[in-house]
Amino acid sequence: MKITLKILFVILLSAASVFPQQKKNTKHSMLNIDCKTCHACQYPTTDDPCLKSCPRLKMVTVYRSPDEAPAITVLNELENKYEPVVFPHRLHAQMSEISGGCITCHHYNTLGPVLPCKRCHSTERKREDVSKPDLMGAYHQQCLTCHRQWSHKTECVSCHKPKVKGKKLNIEQKILSYKQKKHPQIKEPTRIIFETEYKKGKIVTFYHNEHTKLFGLKCVNCHKEENCLRCHDVKNASNQNPAYYDTPVKIHLPKDQHHKICMKCHRENNCSFCHKNKVSETFDHGLRTGWKLNRFHKDLSCKQCHKHGNRFVKRPTACNSCHPDWKPGTFDHKITGLILDDNHSDIDCEDCHIDRDFSKKPTCNNCHDDKSFPKDKPGKED
Amino acid sequence: MAAQNRRDFLKTMGIIGVTAAGFSTSTTKAQEKFKLSEDRIGVLVDTTVCIGCRNCEWACKKVHDLPAGSLEEYNDRSVFENKRRPDEHALTVVNEFENPDNVLLPVDVKVQCMHCEEPACVSACIVNAYTKHPEGPVTWDSDKCIGCRYCMVACPWQIPAFEYDKAIQPNIMKCDFCYDRQQEGKLPACVEICPEEALIFGKRRDLIEIARQKIKREPDRYVDHILGENEVGGTSWLYLAGQNFSKLDFPKLGTDPAPGVTEKIQHGIFAYFIPPISLYALLGGIMWINRGKSKSKEV
Numbered sequence: 001m002k003i004t005l006k007i008l009f010v011i012l013l014s015a016a017s018v019f020p021q022q023k024k025n026t027k028h029s030m031l032n033i034d035c036k037t038c039h040a041c042q043y044p045t046t047d048d049p050c051l052k053s054c055p056r057l058k059m060v061t062v063y064r065s066p067d068e069a070p071a072i073t074v075l076n077e078l079e080n081k082y083e084p085v086v087f088p089h090r091l092h093a094q095m096s097e098i099s100g101g102c103i104t105c106h107h108y109n110t111l112g113p114v115l116p117c118k119r120c121h122s123t124e125r126k127r128e129d130v131s132k133p134d135l136m137g138a139y140h141q142q143c144l145t146c147h148r149q150w151s152h153k154t155e156c157v158s159c160h161k162p163k164v165k166g167k168k169l170n171i172e173q174k175i176l177s178y179k180q181k182k183h184p185q186i187k188e189p190t191r192i193i194f195e196t197e198y199k200k201g202k203i204v205t206f207y208h209n210e211h212t213k214l215f216g217l218k219c220v221n222c223h224k225e226e227n228c229l230r231c232h233d234v235k236n237a238s239n240q241n242p243a244y245y246d247t248p249v250k251i252h253l254p255k256d257q258h259h260k261i262c263m264k265c266h267r268e269n270n271c272s273f274c275h276k277n278k279v280s281e282t283f284d285h286g287l288r289t290g291w292k293l294n295r296f297h298k299d300l301s302c303k304q305c306h307k308h309g310n311r312f313v314k315r316p317t318a319c320n321s322c323h324p325d326w327k328p329g330t331f332d333h334k335i336t337g338l339i340l341d342d343n344h345s346d347i348d349c350e351d352c353h354i355d356r357d358f359s360k361k362p363t364c365n366n367c368h369d370d371k372s373f374p375k376d377k378p379g380k381e382d
Numbered sequence: 383m384a385a386q387n388r389r390d391f392l393k394t395m396g397i398i399g400v401t402a403a404g405f406s407t408s409t410t411k412a413q414e415k416f417k418l419s420e421d422r423i424g425v426l427v428d429t430t431v432c433i434g435c436r437n438c439e440w441a442c443k444k445v446h447d448l449p450a451g452s453l454e455e456y457n458d459r460s461v462f463e464n465k466r467r468p469d470e471h472a473l474t475v476v477n478e479f480e481n482p483d484n485v486l487l488p489v490d491v492k493v494q495c496m497h498c499e500e501p502a503c504v505s506a507c508i509v510n511a512y513t514k515h516p517e518g519p520v521t522w523d524s525d526k527c528i529g530c531r532y533c534m535v536a537c538p539w540q541i542p543a544f545e546y547d548k549a550i551q552p553n554i555m556k557c558d559f560c561y562d563r564q565q566e567g568k569l570p571a572c573v574e575i576c577p578e579e580a581l582i583f584g585k586r587r588d589l590i591e592i593a594r595q596k597i598k599r600e601p602d603r604y605v606d607h608i609l610g611e612n613e614v615g616g617t618s619w620l621y622l623a624g625q626n627f628s629k630l631d632f633p634k635l636g637t638d639p640a641p642g643v644t645e646k647i648q649h650g651i652f653a654y655f656i657p658p659i660s661l662y663a664l665l666g667g668i669m670w671i672n673r674g675k676s677k678s679k680e681v
């Protein structure tokens with residue numbers, strides 16, 4: 001009895017978190033579709049949205065973040081025969097980000113709350129309207145399409161633990177084990193050398209790690225319709241052997257698709273930006289832009305300076321364009337590691353930093369003939 | 383293969399029969415239409431959904447009192463190495479085919495009696511052991527059968543099987559659409575157990591509409607063909623697939639009802655006895671002429 005109550009609680013909890021009335025994504029005006037696609041009447045209201053029943057001809061789906069998903073959903077439709085299935089919902093939502101998103105399962109999910117399968121899929125196999133599968137069919141069609149691809153198995157017990165007399169499945173323990181589970185570590189290639197058909201520059205060196213670590217791209221920015229096995233299949237040579245990408249590989253998608261992904265950011269670059277005749281070096285801010293990163297800037301992520309959008313546009317190099325409160329008199333020189341002494345604390349920056357170019361070594365010549373930096377310092381080091 | 387030979391043989395027989403009928407009389411009885419209910423039922427098999435779990439095979443054996451073993455035994459996927467046909471031990475079987483679009487997602491296809499709208503077996507049976515029910519199912523009565531096996535040859539889908547290993551009272555065996563269960567308001571056993579609802583049970587006309595919608599919604603998933611909608615005049619069991627049906631071992635059949643041929647045989651040879659008599663007369667005539675010829679040569 002206690003367990004049943006607990007299960008009920010979990011279900012209710014998860015149900016509650018399935019229906020958060022999210023403000024974002026709920027604007028009808030944002031959808032560029034005919035109202036009749038979903039609504040049967042002319043003036044749908046919140047109380048009576050007169051939704052057309054599914055399956056509708058057009059799938060209207062709205063992006064949802066995986067974080068909206070409940071961590072765990074307990075499915076207990078077959079309580080007479082099997083133990084409940086503890087379904088790590090959020091984990092699946094996170095995984096789905098790389099292969100279609102929540103809509104992979106929650107199809108026809110429009111602006112309203114995300115609906116659980118049960119809302120549309122009947123628990124009766126024998127029924128009048130068979131235009132959509134019953135609940136058992138709907139669940140299994142979703143789960144097994146992926147699961148049988150890597151396990152090559154379809155037996156019930158992979159998910160349904162049979163009820164054993166006198167023994168109970170410890171649901172709490174199961175939930176806990178899922179909570180600790182993380183998306184498995186992905187071995188990311190440092191770079192991929194593509195051999196292309198483009199005559200004027202056959203080689204495209206793609207530094208994978210730079211794009212993820214330095215430029216801050218998420219996997220899903222590029223990998224959309226990906227099968228999980230692409231990264232997790234242990235039999236796949238590219239997943240196992242880091243040296244796999246040291247030799248040039250042929251492009252695996254049609255040319256246009258590769259371009260489409262890269263062009264999201266590189267649309268203003270010309271062909272030769274990527275297509276070269278030899279393998280390119282890693283990204284160097286000084287070489288690429290003419291503005292070498294000093295020791296303070298070197299460890300910043302690109303986004304900390306290039307804040308606007310996904311692309312990295314040229315920024316002005318004057319200090320106060322990023323540090324607006326750095327003005328003579330108010331600038332605390334201590335943050336550079338050197339506390340100026342009284343003689344130097346009030347003089348203009350330009351007296352030591354010629355042309356206000358702070359990337360170069362400061363000079364003492366403007367006032368002193370016999371002193372030079374860094375042998376002599378205008379204060380003490382912090 | 384054996385069935386094929388027998389069928390070829392019977393086709394030849396048919397041609398002789400038809401020729402004979404033609405010689406004797408021009409009043410070959412018009413083909414009788416089967417009485418069908420508007421609400422007749424069917425099953426739509428979506429082969430893009432079937433996972434090849436073979437639960438349906440097990441459930442079928444269970445309700446037909448055939449040795450079934452345990453459900454766990456059906457997890458063994460090595461059976462897919464060979465293509466199987468329904469027989470007297472299994473009224474339905476699932477075969478697996480390669481999926482050219484995704485090697486990891488093979489295509490599984492359940493095979494059983496199609497329950498034709500105008501069944502050749504019913505027409506072929508000379509003792510009326512077969513019944514086409516207005517609701518769809520084609521059933522078979524073992525008490526009437528004389529074991530002639532004409533139904534096996536007549537079936538365009540090569541479904542009826544014969545209990546060759548039974549010496550006394552061997553039976554013809556085929557899927558009966560769980561007619562008895564349906565009478566009790568239950569679903570066919572395979573439909574009931576299928577975890578994927580790859581077997582959609584409903585009114586035939588609804589199923590055709592559902593199949594059309596599925597193709598329209600996902601044109602990349604399905605080939606634009608509902609197998610059984612028109613084949614041999616239509617069948618109660620309908621199929622959807624992601625590739626050409628010939629790649630899934632379905633025979634390529636026209637839209638003409640198969641009974642045409644066999645029915646003519648029956649009507650020609652058994653229903654009226656005139657054609658054979660005229661055939662004998664004709665043959666006799668030819669012999670008589672030839673005899674005359676050889677005689678004249680002798681002279």
Ligand code: SF4
Nearest residue numbers: 432433435436438576
């Ligand atoms: S039970 Fe359903 S999914 Fe399983 S093999 Fe039969 S038709 Fe396919």
